[in-house]
Amino acid sequence: MPRWFGFWAAALLGAVSALETVAASPPASAADSIQFEEQVRPLLLQHCMACHTGAKPRGNLSLDALKPDFTDAASHARWASVMARVQSGEMPPKDKPRLPPGEIQTLTHWLAPRVAAADAAALATQGRVVLRRLNRTEYENTVNDLLGIQANLKGQLPQDGSADGFDNAGAMHHTSSFLMEKYLEAAETALNLAIANRPKPPTLIKKRYSIKDGHPVRGSTESVYRFLEDGEVVCFCSSEWHNASISTFYPSDGGNYRFRISASGFQSPGKPVTFRVTQSGTALTGTSGLVGYFDVQPDKPKVLDFVRHMEPRTTISMLPYGLAGANTVNKVGGEQWTGPGLAIQFVEVEGPLHPVWPPESHRRIFGDLARVKMGDTNYGERVEVVSAQPLADARRILKDFTRRAFRRAVTEDQVAPFLAIFESRLAGGHTFEQAMRAALKGVLISPAFLFLTEKPGKLDDFALACRLSYFLWSSMPDDELLQLAAQGKVSQPEILRQQVERMLASPQSAAFTSHFVGQWLGLREIDATEPSHILYPEFDHLLKVSMIRETELFFGEILKNDLPLTHFIASDFAMLNGRLAKHYGIPGVDGWEFQKIRLPAGSHRGGVLTMASVLKVTANGTTTSPVTRGAWVLDRLLAAPTPPPPEDVPSIEPDIRGATTIREQLARHRSDPSCSVCHRLMDPPGFALESFDCIGGWRDHYRVTGNGGEVVIEGRRMPYHKGRKVDPADVLADGERFADIDQFKQLLLRDKPRLAGAMAAKLVTYATGRVPQPADREAMAALVTAVVAKNFGLRSLVHEIVQSGIFQNK
Template sequence: MTFHPHTHGKHAGLFVLAVLLGPLSLSNASEVPRVLMDERHRALLVEHCQGCHGGENAEANFRVDDLSFEIADLQMAARWQKVLGALNSGEMPPEGEEPLSVDAKTNFLDDLANLMVAARKSLGDQKGVITMRRLNRREYRNTLRELLGVEINVTELPADTGSGRYDTVGSNLFMSSTQFEQYMSLGREALEETFAREISAAEKRVVRLEAEQVTQKVADYIEWQIDAKDRATRWMKLVDEATEHPENAAIVEEIRAGPLGKHRHTIYRQWQLFPGVPAPETFGFNTVENNADKAIAALSQYHHRYHHYYMQQPAVDTGAYLAIPNEHPSVLDNASINLLIPYGWPLGEYIVRFRAAITDNATPDRQFIEFGTYPAAQQPISAHHITATMDNPQIVEIPFTLTRGHRNHNDRVLFLREKGVRDDYAHTTRIAKAAREANDDIGRTFSLWVDWLEIERVPNVAESKPPGVAALRSLPLDDRSGPPAANDVRAALTRFAREAFRGQEPPSDYVDKLTGIYLVSREAGTKHSVAIKETLAIILASPMFLYLAEPDAEETRRPLTQHELATRLSYFLWGAPPDSRLRELAEQDHLADREVLVHETMRLLDDPRSHDFVTGFVSQWLSLDRFDFFQVNLDRHPRFDNATRISAKKEVFETVAFLLKNNGSLSDLLKSNYVVVDGLMANYYGLEDVAGDEFRPVKLSADSPRGGLLGMAAIHLMGSNGDDTSPVERGAWVLRKLLNDPPPPAPPNIPQLARLAGQVLTTQERLVAHQEEPQCASCHRKIDPIGFGLENFDAVGAWRTEDHFQVTDENGKPDPNLHKTWKIDAAAKLHSGESFNNYFELRDMIASKSDDFARGFTENLIEYALGRPVGFSDEALVEHVFAQSREEQFALRTFLRELVSSKEFQTR
């Protein structure tokens, strides 16, 4: 069967494509190991179950006497799942029957739960079959970027994960008519931005905000305060005089008898009752309704001290200090320094710069400036470590892309502010209050000074253009010149389609139809620029662009073509199409040479685009999606603000990127004598003499709990709810990700801990009580000891030696009588018999399991690369990649080299 991309106009074409193609076999199935229930448990079924569930008249029509102890098909798996569910829920044995002993039930459930995991893996083994798939969201975004030089927001596309763990698994990457329309819309959006950027490529723009403009507002406000105080004094004197007139005595008595009480300010609030007293609006207050209160407030020197304090700081005439919002009294108007990008500015690449310094009040945790857009949203894009003093400020440069997404006013506002001061209103208010108490009740001291903030557009005058843009070189991109000839349009569409289809030549009849669509649109009166973009959008929604391979009727294995191999390699390591070098080697049939293929693999890994492999694979391998599940309780964890959260997650990626760049050992992720951090995370971890925004390796002391995944704040946040730790989540994560020994899924109807509500117990006491139930103990006896060993890390990964528990009443208020503080005891004994006395011994124990860790990593890498779950039929490939990597001390690039060189990677 041959399928051509000219089916773009038929929405159903994409579904027919997937249905007619069917799965493609990549490898012969090897012998699948048998899934057997331990025979020692047959006696339990005979003694406790067979009496009611045996023979043809079995209760509920469910028999256990003919249960096969080998699970070889879905029907037998379903029957064993019923047994597991009945015992987990406590439904069996029923009341009145002899109960199972705790040990017997626990061991039976443990074996059966793990057996069902093995059965699912066996029965779900695709035996090398790969489902043809479309580009996932990440790859689609990257492909548009490589083709057109623009990066658009693709979050509206459906999620790419489902039954598989990775967004590369073909069975998850289906297509719907809704998605087709979305692809057309996104293609138009990308082309609109591309054309706009290219038309204005040579334009230069720059605008600067001198920060002392903010200072001037403070000076103006002080001047207004003085004037307002003078006028308020005169007006209040008139009110006081009016109250002394005998003819106003009744009015005064009426006011004092009212609900506002007998204080003098109640008289001022009723000023309009006195004849001849002018309205305070003539004194410059905003509205009549609140002028009286503001006039009274203007008399209080207390409400103006912070402004005067600010103006007494050095260098206020050449810059501005970053204050804090919610600081009361007299909030300064410089909690952030904002710069609006003018409307009408061209899209494209910009550089944001600012000049800043720290003051003598800048403690180590107050040396960071957040940068972002849309100040009201409170989410920073990045945080920057300021280390220069006022004598010699530093200049920070930040790359910034202005896109069509920055349409409204708020999205065009750049801001600078002190790190962590806008994450939570109540939290910021408490910061202000505590700081004011430490500074003579004046207000928070200033730690960061900004000289100026600017944004500059960098003209794109490079001769080299993105391939999709270069393909259109013969066409005008606007309507100022005459429309092109039909032959020029056809030639340009051919070149563009070739680039969009990753080097594959588009069929001639397909290009003819595209040209016809353009010409018909022009004949209907559509402008050239609109008609050509609409035609190009069709190419970007065609199967040859959206799918990584054309369908193939062959059901037998065959080697990938050179072009297919180049595509698989580049999307594996870049999440993007092959570049000209890789395509050229494919055209020359050089990728069949292992040495050339390995060299290209290393070249792709050395390219900055390999960062997509790091973020794409690592985030899914380590299940970092949980990192964003919970909001951190800033009352309890004030240092883990949004900027810290960004750096904490980046630490995971940058650590793997460091290993990949230097071909470091995978084992370093279990334990290492260094961390890869920036100045912000170094400050969070208490590491000294680390400054700046660059992530770099930092040597640790021998007694540091950091180093490796278990020392990272991001990992521990995933094992919490943002408030308290969860030893169960942490223990299960270690088993799944580090020890390659995943616990079975939690059964339904598990007993809850509601019976312990209101009891003052330690975390360990609560979980031990949970294990009294056999259906819980079967899993938790493996999980919980590991979680206990990590309890020295709080909910956001900060090291601690004590923990506490506080019972709250029905109104959420803490009960002072129900509170407990305890010293953390991280000692525990594993179900396997090994024991440890503290976190450090646990870490050493886990680090000794590097073989298990590397094997799990290998299986995950294969699934990500081949786009299908790993099954028993892949055991030979897993063993080969693992063994070769083990010989080279688990050097990270060895895993990739051996996988790419394998027959399975090069076969479809």
């Protein structure tokens, strides 16, 4: 461990400690305490304490233990919640006596100025957002963009915590000496990839391969292939053990490689054949390890061209989708098989690709400084950067590097500590490059790199550029945005609007869709459970990947065209491919490629509520729970999360035998006073979704493993049985009844401003790193008013957020 590491670790932890100090409002006076005891506590005793006291208070809110101390963050938040619920009429509940207007006024008039004073004190001292560290994704993207490399650095860092559904929440970004060590290791990995110590690039591979020479085709004992002229091979089965690779391509050097795969459908008249390409060395979970799915037409060879970053000693494999099993084909033989297949003519590989040497990543740091031989390695000669004017070159390099790394203009004083590291290492006998590596590592583990530099009050142009860039790109600002910040133009409303449009049009904005949607809707949990192969034998990898892709494309379509965000509740179109369309029972769609499909009359699909991705992540592998799904609806679509259940209340165990229904099991919870206050809110949305099974398929009856009716599909007897009939009807907390998911959607659409407010809250949380606070009520209301006037457009909402004070102030 370098000696200078301790200096930067201590500096970083000290900065975190100082900047995370929580501001406090002035302590309560004796007069305040007397007023509370004489005017407020009697109201609470009369109207609230019966439910919100004791060992099992409703909603986990115990008012007898809540003190009028607004200097305590937890107490402040609870009092703010009490005030909001009383003002909205949510409390007391409708089945309890209402507070007279005069008593409501007494309570809110006492609370409002104290809550506001605590809010104002916190805003003035630290802003609404605490110090934010780059999360793992942002760190990896930032290092890669800074250095011009492609490095998997997330795997070297511990998992990020999350708050309010997002992992960029500043309050959950703890820092430790262990994390600092991991940052140092990641910085070394990144610099090793960026800096070229070879005198010339790795040997270029440029070769055409046939899968007949690879595994498992070459050694297969099953007759599932047909061998044609010029190395063309037809694959007739989709069994996993026949995942055909070009195993003779196994490069010793990592880097970007260009692949050209020539393939076509075979004996598949009128329909495309879909196949997947995977990369070895990474487990195939979700999209990890997946290059992609592709369609090829029958008898028309198509060359698929793509560039892929490959780790050393890895290769690619291809497997057709939806064909017969190997055992079935083997009984007939590949030469006689008359069913469809995938013909692969050849696979061409070229790489690693290096247009120039030293590569761009090296030149970003050292420019055109000379390199000389310093010895031999396993790769041959080793060269290092040298300098005739080491101190002058180090100062120039570090000033430019820190400017880009810190994402703002830097002073000589800010560069000085890193220059001191360089000078110390150089004086200790290290070479110019070795001393520069130490200084560059110092930059990459410094507070100014790892944290977003924001001061209380209005953000300066550099901080605003960073907030915008990490919102829409999950990475550092590019040169154009930094140049505008240096000119003081980012904060100009029209310039800011132009930059949002430019950034949303960039391919980098895919990060916004992926990371926001993945966390807002919980799609990152797609692999958390594996559906039972007995209850859901039709579930496969293509369906899972299609689920995720549908939701991302749907969000992208609404964002791109500024469609009303009410489409997230109910929409007359969906983004579908053949696999998902079959799953939804919608005819006329084939292959992997997605299309915007107008939903047929009577379809229960449309909106995220009925997407298979959402329905899967809100279920386990065997059964569904109205509680889980109902809580998801309240939190993700209405921004009204329910508190966790009391610790002594047991969870509901699923009954996959079908002896009891989930409605019968939940009746016990609804009868428990400590549970009913939340279950009357959660259960109805969950019951509305009971018509959808664990993988998002429509159902009229439950699937069970116990006694039930036999199920036969396309002549095949299923391993599960038909259970009891599904009952999706219920009553909302306000007394409105619905019969099914279609009626439930319409009830949600009655209050479009509430839906807009919920979406605004999620976007603000993701964009700023903190959920909206009580002090933000007026600003959030203004956002809703603005987006209502623009027909609830999602893109308009993004613009309004970026132009708002919430976004432009710390």
